[in-house]
Amino acid sequence: MPFDLGATARLSAECRDPDGTPATATTAAVTIGLPDGTTASPAAVEGDTGEYTADYVTAQAGRHTVRWVFTNPAHAYTDVFDVRPAASTAIMSLAEAKRHLTMVTDDDDDEVRHWVDATTRCVEYFVGPVVVRTVTERHAAACVSCIALRQRPALELVSVAGVLSGGTSYEPDTLSLDGEAGIVSLLSGGTLRGPLDVTYTAGRRIVTANISGAARIILQHLWRTRQGPGRPQLGVGDFDPTEVIPGLGYAIPHRAVQLLNPDSAGPGVA
Template identity: 35%
Template sequence: MVDVGGTVRLQHTVRDAAGEPADPATATLQVRLPDGTVAEPPVTLPTDGSGLLVHDFVATVPGRHVVTWSTTVPATAYADVVNAVDSEWSAIVGLAEVKRHLNIPATDTTDDEELRGFILSASAVVEDVVGVVARRTVTETASGGSRHIILERPPVLEVAEVLADGQAVDAGDYTWSPSGLLARRSGSWPSGLRNVEIMYVAGKTVVPHNIVDATLELIRINWRPQAGGNYSSFDGGRGDDFGNAGLEASLQGNLRLGFFVPNTVIQRLQPDQRGPVVL
């Protein structure tokens, strides 16, 4: 994972038919950007017999980047994916507080990048339960034909702009609620399929502690197998390490089936769980 504006090192070791490193005669690197355009950065050929091709790529846009290496003599091809994260970084909690929750020393940066991925993943899962938490600008389209439109990403902090059939709607001609209900004052929105575009700010100005705690706990439960052992919350009360002898000890390191979001997290989120919007 790389942040927009950051540098990620792309590399590929060229090997011959016998599987040994080999310096190629030619090498090409292509990076397909999220919008479908293709960049072809210059590549410096190795001359030390290592077969190692390296390029430091600067991510300028968020999204999925497809990286493709190709060489001749020997002929090889290799593809990979790099995900660039938006600079807004829509995470509920930060790396420092996650490391404190996991009892990882601040000076230990070994797993920082992997942890940042877990933070974004857990944040998305929590927001699916309680709505948008990390403040961000959302643009969505809705179909007109009625007086009310239900916005998809509440809670709403501000409606910045509304376009109906491509024309700006005066702010005095509609009302909105934090729960995501957008209402036209003067009758109905014009009929059409996805013909109303709304740009609004969603999120929470203050994140309740139960949501922070639930996010941290979700990260902890799903991170701990990375440290060795399953650490399942369904271990029958025998402790995270399954004991120290016999069959229980032999189970350490084996992943058992369970829920990604256990009840201990869901119960923390219940006070803020999204409810239905009533028209």
């Protein structure tokens, strides 16, 4: 499961000889590939024979690669881990998710957070950004009357900067923003000259009940079916024929999609 930014990631690996027996290595090195392309090399410490750990305090959000290399005996191991950004984009809190799933222990908190993140992506596929975030995107159009932002609803323009040397930049107060449509144009009615890097905030100040309700339905569905087969099977655990689970066999139940329809601009707006 992902680590939170700033948390310590404890990495582990085993060194084994060619017969598969745990062995103490002459050297043990671990290299972490960071999202920005740099690397880090925390110290590796052996516990029981052949069992090594390394602690790394996370400093960047995103995918990290891990490469362990041992000598004498020669052995290697490759892994990955993810780090969440500092600003959460989850559609609901962990506490709210657990209440809806009627969970009273902390045993599955990491997995619940994972499925909340998955639920968020599902909802935003239909209605665009829900949690407010800052977006920067490049628009290559050379000479246009307006720009269509890719994330909507858009809330506020932060900056519109020319990319090329000597290119034209625009102050936000000289521009008109249709937040629902995501359309940016000049108040003067003139022409925007690009390419332009547009930075803006997108999301919803108020999350309406139909969106939050759909999120709860999706979360519960994913949670209940996460360890079962993709389609109903009679007499198998949660798939017992005496219990009907609406929408089973689909990642997003139809009733959740119907709840999202009033705010949907079509799948994939995010």
